[in-house]
Amino acid sequence: MDIKKGKLLSKNSGAYLLTQDNAKYFETEKIWAGYLSHFLGNTVLARQLPQLDYDTGRPIILLWPAENRPALSFFELYYNERMPKYSGSLFGHIAINIKGTVFNFARKINECEMLTAEEYFYRPALGEFGPGHKGKYDISDPQKPYYDKFGRRFMRAIHALRVEGLDTEKLLLIFQKIFAEKQQYFSARPDLENDPRFNLVSNSCVTPIRHGLTQFGFKNIPGIAPRDFYVNCLGYFSKYARDKNLKFSAGTKPQLKVPEAPFSRPALLLDPRNLFFKFS
DSSP: OOOEEEEEEEETTEEEEEOTTOOEEOTTSOOOHHHHHHHTTSEEEEEEEEEEOTTTOSEEEEEEESOOOOOOSEEEEEEEOBOTTOGGGTTOEEEEEETTEEEEOOSBGGGOEEEEHHHHHHOOSOGGGSOOTTSSOBOSSTTSOBOOOOOHHHHOOEEEEEEESSOHHHHHHHHHHHHHHHHHHHHTOTTOSBOTTOBTTTBSTHHHHHHHHHHHTOOOOOOSSHHHHHHHHHHHHHHHHHHHTOEEEEEEEOOOOBTTBOOOBOOOOSSGGGGGSOOO
């Protein structure tokens, strides 16, 4: 389905999208309650996803704010705060967005994704994206797995740096190749749930991000843990942008609280030198 733009309105126990020409969409579809908590009455964009809602058997509806930046030549690096309910999330997480395509590398194979920014940030906690009955990742029923990987804006606070003006087509090709190589490895091992090569020190979510940036020419950015790497990137890219007369910005995307996820927390900085760096 094409992307629809309209105002999210409530109707009895459900909701719908009202466009400028007074057309109504998704009246018979399930709209996630998290959207109603944060977007009701606002203008949003919406489209169907190929994944199905387990309760209705209908396509899941993805909604996101109609305030996206124009598709410039940019990349954004994201530090996702740690999720308290997962011990494996102790150090948080790193991902990269290149011109609207987000590359997410993780220990769990189903979380190694190349997806649109709106899916990364705003997928609803429905169907396979939601948490299981115990509130976490649960694939005990292979017919109805719960991967607990809904929109990261709802799961965590996200710290982001943005650089505009680079040759992001080249950067995009580099990361597409890295992602394709990982998928080729996974496709040869369909029995795997987790990447056996994953290691918090030598081969974590930071490793392919650093590898891609190094191939582009951004060398010697230190940091093993995600937050330390992000802080080092803040210093590196703010200086690089200033030297190359590029646009640089950094800030925090606050968590949009929903019942499916507790508030996230920033991880401890492991490199004591980073304690004196302003963290955004």
